[in-house]
Amino acid sequence: MPGQQRTLQPYVTGASVLAVKYKDGIIMCYDTLASYGSSARFTGVDRITKVGNNTLVAASGEVSDFQYLKDSLQDLENEDWLCDDGTERGPSEWAQYISRVYYQKRGKMDPLYNNVVIGGINKKGSSKQPFYLATVDLYGTFFEEDIIATGFGQHLAIPIMRRKHRNDMTEEEAKDMLQECMQVLYYRDCYCSNKVKFATITPEGTRIFNEVRPQKGVSISAVDGGVFPTALSVGINPSFNDVKEKLVEAYILHQYPTDFYGAELRLLVLGRFRPELPFESMDQLKAEMKIDCDFTVGELSKDPLRKYRDDPLFKEDVSGELVGAVQTVAACGALARSIADSKRKGDRFSVDCPEELTSLIGNLVSKFTESGEITSCPRLVANTAWALAQMDGGQRAGGGGSSIQARFISSSIKSLPVTVGDMNPQEISLLLWSMARCCQRRNRSKFADGLHPTQIAEVTGLAIENGILHLDTASDPQHTSTIFWALGTIFPSIPGHAITCKTDMLVNVVRRLLVDFDTMLELANSVAIGNIAEGLLKLQRVEAALKEIYLSSAFGRRVLQVLSDMSPSQVCVILATVEAQRRCDSVDEVWEEIWQAAVERIELQAANFSPGEVSIVLKAISNLTLATTEIDRLINALAPEALRKAKDSPSCAVTLLSAVATHKNNPACTGELINSTLDLLRTYPAHSLSGAQRKSLTVACRGLNIAVTEILDFSVT
Numbered sequence: 001m002p003g004q005q006r007t008l009q010p011y012v013t014g015a016s017v018l019a020v021k022y023k024d025g026i027i028m029c030y031d032t033l034a035s036y037g038s039s040a041r042f043t044g045v046d047r048i049t050k051v052g053n054n055t056l057v058a059a060s061g062e063v064s065d066f067q068y069l070k071d072s073l074q075d076l077e078n079e080d081w082l083c084d085d086g087t088e089r090g091p092s093e094w095a096q097y098i099s100r101v102y103y104q105k106r107g108k109m110d111p112l113y114n115n116v117v118i119g120g121i122n123k124k125g126s127s128k129q130p131f132y133l134a135t136v137d138l139y140g141t142f143f144e145e146d147i148i149a150t151g152f153g154q155h156l157a158i159p160i161m162r163r164k165h166r167n168d169m170t171e172e173e174a175k176d177m178l179q180e181c182m183q184v185l186y187y188r189d190c191y192c193s194n195k196v197k198f199a200t201i202t203p204e205g206t207r208i209f210n211e212v213r214p215q216k217g218v219s220i221s222a223v224d225g226g227v228f229p230t231a232l233s234v235g236i237n238p239s240f241n242d243v244k245e246k247l248v249e250a251y252i253l254h255q256y257p258t259d260f261y262g263a264e265l266r267l268l269v270l271g272r273f274r275p276e277l278p279f280e281s282m283d284q285l286k287a288e289m290k291i292d293c294d295f296t297v298g299e300l301s302k303d304p305l306r307k308y309r310d311d312p313l314f315k316e317d318v319s320g321e322l323v324g325a326v327q328t329v330a331a332c333g334a335l336a337r338s339i340a341d342s343k344r345k346g347d348r349f350s351v352d353c354p355e356e357l358t359s360l361i362g363n364l365v366s367k368f369t370e371s372g373e374i375t376s377c378p379r380l381v382a383n384t385a386w387a388l389a390q391m392d393g394g395q396r397a398g399g400g401g402s403s404i405q406a407r408f409i410s411s412s413i414k415s416l417p418v419t420v421g422d423m424n425p426q427e428i429s430l431l432l433w434s435m436a437r438c439c440q441r442r443n444r445s446k447f448a449d450g451l452h453p454t455q456i457a458e459v460t461g462l463a464i465e466n467g468i469l470h471l472d473t474a475s476d477p478q479h480t481s482t483i484f485w486a487l488g489t490i491f492p493s494i495p496g497h498a499i500t501c502k503t504d505m506l507v508n509v510v511r512r513l514l515v516d517f518d519t520m521l522e523l524a525n526s527v528a529i530g531n532i533a534e535g536l537l538k539l540q541r542v543e544a545a546l547k548e549i550y551l552s553s554a555f556g557r558r559v560l561q562v563l564s565d566m567s568p569s570q571v572c573v574i575l576a577t578v579e580a581q582r583r584c585d586s587v588d589e590v591w592e593e594i595w596q597a598a599v600e601r602i603e604l605q606a607a608n609f610s611p612g613e614v615s616i617v618l619k620a621i622s623n624l625t626l627a628t629t630e631i632d633r634l635i636n637a638l639a640p641e642a643l644r645k646a647k648d649s650p651s652c653a654v655t656l657l658s659a660v661a662t663h664k665n666n667p668a669c670t671g672e673l674i675n676s677t678l679d680l681l682r683t684y685p686a687h688s689l690s691g692a693q694r695k696s697l698t699v700a701c702r703g704l705n706i707a708v709t710e711i712l713d714f715s716v717t
Helices: 063-083 091-107 153-164 171-188 220-224 282-300 305-310 320-344 355-371 378-389 401-412 416-421 425-445 453-466 477-493 502-513 517-523 526-540 546-550 553-565 568-583 589-608 611-623 628-645 650-662 671-681 691-703
Strands: 012-014 017-022 025-031 034-036 039-042 048-051 055-062 114-121 131-136 142-144 147-149 196-202 205-208 230-235 247-252
Touching: 012 063, 017 055, 017 114, 017 131, 017 153, 017 171, 025 055, 025 114, 025 131, 025 171, 048 063, 048 205, 055 063, 055 091, 055 196, 055 205, 063 091, 063 114, 091 114, 091 131, 091 142, 114 196, 131 147, 147 153, 153 171, 171 196, 230 282, 282 305, 425 477, 477 526, 526 553, 526 568, 553 568, 553 589, 568 589, 568 611, 589 611, 589 628, 611 628, 611 650, 628 650, 628 671, 650 671, 650 691
Parallel strands: none
Antiparallel strands: 012 034, 012 055, 017 025, 017 147, 025 196, 034 039, 048 055, 055 114, 114 131, 131 142, 196 205, 230 247
């Protein structure tokens, strides 16, 4: 017996076919993918055939069954031609024949698994309608319609076609509509591809066009011409019964006039997470969501968040690979920063930066610097430098975030004049911040093999020349403050010969940044004020003329307003600033009030400090030499917390001993406190302390006339 020649279930299938009548004829479209199960097996399959002189037949479903149908139609057409009686079948007759064939096969329990679309020109006098469009399903049922879609297109394309279709549409309008539908199907139907063919039937004849590829997506701003506020929901959606995992859903708070399935969505997440809340009913959930949405719209309409509407993320027109690299590098940097913050705060569960993270950024750096593509995307340059700067120069697991950064900067020097010239203030501040971290690590741990200070100076000079002098400081205080901090870190670290006319350039830049200083102070938050204070404090050591710019009562009053919101490290910067003024006998009443407020804040909140914050404040106390009474108050407040937290964080004990050694003649530095600290330090194995901690401990022991070997027991494991 012959083997089975027809399918009893579909194996190789094609997706949707779309067809629509327009003013001058009929247009059809379909993609050329034939899938074997869920595998995209064949990518160039034609699913349309011409029958007679004025009819086209297309189908979705099993490809072999459609090939059988094509053979049957060809045989019937050959019979008509051989008769040579001057008659030919019209599209309605072909549709009825196909319907009978499919009904007969279905009745024999050997169905043809297709949905067929038939379009053509009616014979004169056979119908009131000049154009014929019909569809036949696998059961043999057929009907006529002005718009037809098969497969998944019945659900996704029909609503779009019904909304946009008009009887007087031109061919171009009809083609654009079908192309939009195919684009939606490409994004929503896993059996659809982006290789599409069109065919038209007009009184002039039938035509099947070459394969085209519709646009892969449109920027969401192109749908309705703007950037809109969006609220993110993170949690388990109760409306999804089968999904018990947390989802991240974006709610665009704008009423769009049309759907945009498959559009490219670019989100800029600005932060603020409220605690996760349980909801007992759907009504309660909806009420809370409305509160969150109203809050989002209100906050995003205010400064400084409002300026992010103009972020380059929504405007950059670069390849998808580069956009992906930009965001991937930024995500790696954020993860590295989170790891670094965990270590800095003394988290006992902190880890070194994983090797995979370093390797990923290293591969991206190599790829885009060697190809030269990095010069076309300033954001990639800035994000890469920022991400690499997050990685600890002394890390053990990663094996060299510093060396990757050195290679990146060294290989990018030639392209940076072009790239930096195209950077916006945000990118300039990111790049300068990264260079500042380079300087910090270079001073601390011989950072960046092969990276010379002159290269850092060159990058800094380019950033100053191309970006900073054009910065609108009044409307952008956050980036301006970052630049202040970066300059204060970079310039003292660079040898005098590295930048020509270093002092003049520095003074001119700072004066330019301070043109709208009063306006900037009103808009700046506590973080920005702290960055400005730290940057200018360091810059004063380079150029004394900056003191006149910086030490003003107006700035002091603004510092006093935001002092309660500052981090402990920023409060320490303020203390150092006031002490520098006291040495010059130039402290006015405002700055004296700031000093007292800063000391009081540390006293009141010491119990809430993390181990890392306790260490930061104690280290700052070690550098203060004036105001004996206030230093005693600080040591009395911090010593109990340091001893308590030192069990999990050796840095607390080391910095406490350093502070006590510096101020050993103060009443607060009692023998009992010194002995308690020493007893605690003796419990640590020598290898548990970092190199920097051992160095600090050695200096403190020298100040107390104690041998460090009396404290560190190298036999403890």
